Amino acid sequence: MPCPLLEAVRIGKRFGGLRALNDVSLALGAGSITGLIGPNGAGKTTFFNVLTGIYKPDSGTVRFAGEPLPAGRPHAVAARGIARTFQNIRLFSNMTVLENVMVGRHVRTHAGVMGAVFRTAETRQEEAAIRDSARKLLDYVGIAAQAQRIAGTLSYGDQRRLEIARALATEPKLLALDEPAAGMNASERMQLANLVRRIREDGTAILLIEHDVKWVSQLCDHITVLDYGECIAEGTPREVLAHSKVIEAYLGKGVA
Amino acid sequence: MAYWAAAPVKRYDVKMRPRFIRWGAAALVLALPFVTHVVLGQGWVRILDFALLYVLLALGLNIVVGYAGLLDLGYVAFFAVGAYCYALFASPQFDLHWPLWALLPMGALLAACFGVLLGTPTLGLRGDYLAIVTLGFGEIIRIFLNNLNAPVNITNGPQGVSLIDPLHVGPWFLEKTYHLGGIEVPLVINVYFLFLLAVVLAVHLSHRLENSRIGRAWAAIREDELAAASMGLNTRNLKLLAFAMGATFGGVSGGLFAGFQGFVSPESFTLQESVMILCMVVLGGMGNIAGVVLGAVLLSVLPEALRGLGGLQEFLFGRIWVDPSNLRLLVFGIALVLMMLMRPEGLLPASARQRELHESK
Numbered sequence: 083m084p085c086p087l088l089e090a091v092r093i094g095k096r097f098g099g100l101r102a103l104n105d106v107s108l109a110l111g112a113g114s115i116t117g118l119i120g121p122n123g124a125g126k127t128t129f130f131n132v133l134t135g136i137y138k139p140d141s142g143t144v145r146f147a148g149e150p151l152p153a154g155r156p157h158a159v160a161a162r163g164i165a166r167t168f169q170n171i172r173l174f175s176n177m178t179v180l181e182n183v184m185v186g187r188h189v190r191t192h193a194g195v196m197g198a199v200f201r202t203a204e205t206r207q208e209e210a211a212i213r214d215s216a217r218k219l220l221d222y223v224g225i226a227a228q229a230q231r232i233a234g235t236l237s238y239g240d241q242r243r244l245e246i247a248r249a250l251a252t253e254p255k256l257l258a259l260d261e262p263a264a265g266m267n268a269s270e271r272m273q274l275a276n277l278v279r280r281i282r283e284d285g286t287a288i289l290l291i292e293h294d295v296k297w298v299s300q301l302c303d304h305i306t307v308l309d310y311g312e313c314i315a316e317g318t319p320r321e322v323l324a325h326s327k328v329i330e331a332y333l334g335k336g337v338a
Numbered sequence: 339m340a341y342w343a344a345a346p347v348k349r350y351d352v353k354m355r356p357r358f359i360r361w362g363a364a365a366l367v368l369a370l371p372f373v374t375h376v377v378l379g380q381g382w383v384r385i386l387d388f389a390l391l392y393v394l395l396a397l398g399l400n401i402v403v404g405y406a407g408l409l410d411l412g413y414v415a416f417f418a419v420g421a422y423c424y425a426l427f428a429s430p431q432f433d434l435h436w437p438l439w440a441l442l443p444m445g446a447l448l449a450a451c452f453g454v455l456l457g458t459p460t461l462g463l464r465g466d467y468l469a470i471v472t473l474g475f476g477e478i479i480r481i482f483l484n485n486l487n488a489p490v491n492i493t494n495g496p497q498g499v500s501l502i503d504p505l506h507v508g509p510w511f512l513e514k515t516y517h518l519g520g521i522e523v524p525l526v527i528n529v530y531f532l533f534l535l536a537v538v539l540a541v542h543l544s545h546r547l548e549n550s551r552i553g554r555a556w557a558a559i560r561e562d563e564l565a566a567a568s569m570g571l572n573t574r575n576l577k578l579l580a581f582a583m584g585a586t587f588g589g590v591s592g593g594l595f596a597g598f599q600g601f602v603s604p605e606s607f608t609l610q611e612s613v614m615i616l617c618m619v620v621l622g623g624m625g626n627i628a629g630v631v632l633g634a635v636l637l638s639v640l641p642e643a644l645r646g647l648g649g650l651q652e653f654l655f656g657r658i659w660v661d662p663s664n665l666r667l668l669v670f671g672i673a674l675v676l677m678m679l680m681r682p683e684g685l686l687p688a689s690a691r692q693r694e695l696h697e698s699k
Contacts, residue, residue: 134568160570168568174561177554185558189570191551195579198550199543209551252570 085148087112087287088164088256093132093142095125095311102128104311105142110304112255115278115288117298117319120308121331126291127169129308130260133289134166135159147255161189165254167245169261169291175234179225179244182233183216186251219247223277239270246277250286257281259290263297275301295332299323307331371530372521382642383526387598389638390533391591396618396634397540397627398587403616404625404688405553406580407560409469411612412456412476416585418607419452420445420592422483422493425602428503431494435503442593449589450582452479457581461574464563476612484604498603505532505597512597529598536594537631540587544627547583556580621677623684632685641670 086109095103103125110116118126131137133144138154145151152158165186174182191212197205220226223243228236233244242262249257259278263271271294278301282288292298298305299319307315307328315325322328374382399413423445427436436444456475460468487495504513504525512528547553555576558566567573596602614637622633647669648662677685 136564136568156564156567157570157572160568165570166568168565172562172565174558174565176561177557181554181557185554185566185571186569188551188555188558193551195547195552195583198546198552201546205550212551248569 086110087114087147088133088289089145090129090133091143091145093129093144094140095128095132095137096140102311103132103139106308106311106313107142108306108313108316110256110287110289112287113282113285114304115282115290115302117302117305118289118291118308119293119295119298119305120314123310124308124331125311126308127260128311130166130258130291133159134164134258157189160252160254163253163255164258165249165252165256166258167242167249167260167262169264171238171241171245173233173241173244173248175232177233178229179220179231179233179236180213180216180229182244183219183247183251184212186219186248187212187215189252216247216251219250220244222250223247224273238265242266242274243277246281250281254286256287256289259288261291261293263292263294271297295323367534371527375522375524375527380524380526383530385639385642387526387529387533389635390530390537391595391598392615392618392638393537393631393634394533394540394587394591394594395615396622396630397537397544398584398591399615400584400619400625400627400630401544401547401587402580402584403619404630405548405560406556406577408460408577408580409465409472410456410581410584411469411473411609411616412479413472413584413588413615414607414609414611415456415476415479416449416452416588417592417595417611418479418483418604419449419585420589421596421602421606422499422592423448423589424593424596425499425502426492428597429499430501431499438505438507438593438597442590445589445593446586447589449585449592453581453583453585454578456585457578461577473609473612476607476609480604480607483607493604496604498601498605499596500601502596502600502602504600505529505594507532533594536590541627541631548625548627552576552579617674621674621684623687625688626684626686629684629686629688636685640673641666644669 089109091107092105093103093107094101094105106125106129108116108118108129118129120126128137132139133151135152135154135156135158143150144153146162146164151162151164174185177185191208193205193208217226217229220229223246225236225240225243225247228240233241236244246257246259246262262278263274266274275297278288278290290298290302302319305316305319305322306313307322307325309327309331314327314331315322371383371386374386395413395417398416399410402408402410402413424441426432427434427441427444456472460471463471483493484496486493493499504511506512510528512532513525514528515525516523516528555566555571558569558571559573559576563573618633618637619630620633621637622631623629644666645662647665648658651658651660651662
């Protein structure tokens with residue numbers, strides 16, 4: 083990787099006495115699919131929250147596209163080009179599916195109070211463009227037919243897709259997916275993997291947390307393994323899965 | 339492509355009602371003060387004037403509570419700011435007599451500044467905690483107004499400001515009684531039409547805000563603030579904007595109130611007023627313009643109408659059994675409780691709110 087898109091260097095984060103992250107480093111390049119795996123409580127989601135500005139790290143820096151990422155300001159991180167989904171889906175569940183994606187367009191559009199009040203030609207055009215691109219994104223993730231439904235009433239899998247569409251609406255350079263395949267059956271997982279590959283092909287790098295090691299290793303170019311807040315291995319899926327510490331973390335001592 | 343063709347599902351929209359109902363309603367609203375004047379007298383037209391003022395206040399609070407989901411128990415503070423702004427710049431207090439067209443925007447702007455002032459320290463708070471801080475803010479403003487008569491007398495303290503200039507809109511002097519083709523148009527009816535104009539503007543403004551990029555962002559923050567921030571919404575600015583926008587409505591209605599009454603004092607701006615305005619929003623249907631208007635009209639007219647309970651007792655039993663002024667508040671309270679039990683989402687709920695409340699069922 084000559085110039086990494088994202089470069090997190092020695093990130094540390096504590097919660098009281100608990101050391102959730104300890105000198106975790108990770109780099110990923112544009113156009114890659116990177117997996118972040120590890121047992122429960124390894125600090126994967128904490129790491130995500132640091133990356134996306136929800137937590138401020140106690141130590142370490144994150145650089146994105148060559149510049150330091152604003153810490154503790156999620157909206158600024160989104161504006162810089164990192165969008166995420168959540169482990170326990172967080173949609174705007176009482177808004178329509180289309181409206182959810184339209185909210186995602188907020189950060190790339192400009193109409194303010196004056197535009198809203200006077201409904202200028204410019205505002206109307208922007209609003210139409212927002213609606214249009216939101217529909218296209220719904221089509222892209224394959225839930226266009228549900229556009230007018232209430233987000234909370236969608237099936238579980240469709241809610242995951244909607245979250246991805248909403249994240250893509252912010253035009254991210256990096257899409258961070260927190261356990262996107264959780265609770266999905268085999269065929270849904272396959273469809274999701276295809277969607278993720280397509281997003282990568284369309285120019286967005288992907289970082290994903292996942293438990294299903296087999297699924298991740300088929301999908302990712304690169305994997306980082308966390309355990310107890312530390313990075314215990316990284317490399318290609320083949321390298322990582324052969325690593326003794328990884329086997330130990332997943333299966334316990336003695337097996338390796 | 340069926341989903342393209344389907345009209346976007348909008349919240350209960352004024353425009354969707356059949357045309358004849360709209361025209362009928364408009365005619366009714368225009369004729370109402372004249373009919374009331376003839377049938378029930380001036381006092382009742384005055385009650386209608388105040389109902390309109392409350393509609394304006396409720397619509398303002400609706401932006402904060404209904405759209406952005408921020409519970410505000412000190413909303414009356416902005417009403418007070420607008421009222422005192424008008425009172426101090428259009429009365430013998432400082433011998434200033436500025437015109438309405440300058441004072442209303444000024445009151446609105448000043449109230450917006452106070453909105454930001456209230457909003458800034460409360461950004462990290464939600465729900466109950468936010469309610470407590472806003473409640474404190476409302477009281478602080480009232481107590482300030484009560485005590486700003488020393489060392490330099492600004493507000494005249496508890497005595498309030500009196501002899502405030504009446505409302506003049508260009509050549510239209512509202513305190514005058516006009517005669518239009520034999521119909522008498524006194525102060526209260528003039529005021530009715532000025533307030534009605536303000537309400538129509540406020541409804542229009544609310545409607546446009548609600549269905550805009552900003553309105554959508556507020557809704558997202560109300561639904562899930564963390565997710566909204568992660569989608570790139572600057573939740574701090576958007577929440578401050580909601581406070582400021584809501585406050586402008588309060589500021590304008592304060593100015594109108596001061597000009598209409600000719601007198602303001604701190605006791606018009608108590609916590610009870612804030613609670614009442616919040617009740618109007620909640621009972622009518624948070625986030626839905628038609629509901630909020632209905633709630634404000636009902637809750638401002640109902641207590642007055644219940645004064646008739648004395649007459650009703652005399653009619654039914656030949657004598658007054660229970661003091662009507664006590665009975666009135668009891669019946670009003672019971673009516674509030676019953677309405678909230680039967681329709682917790684409000685009389686005309688916004689569709690999104692309705693879903694929030696019935697999700698668990």
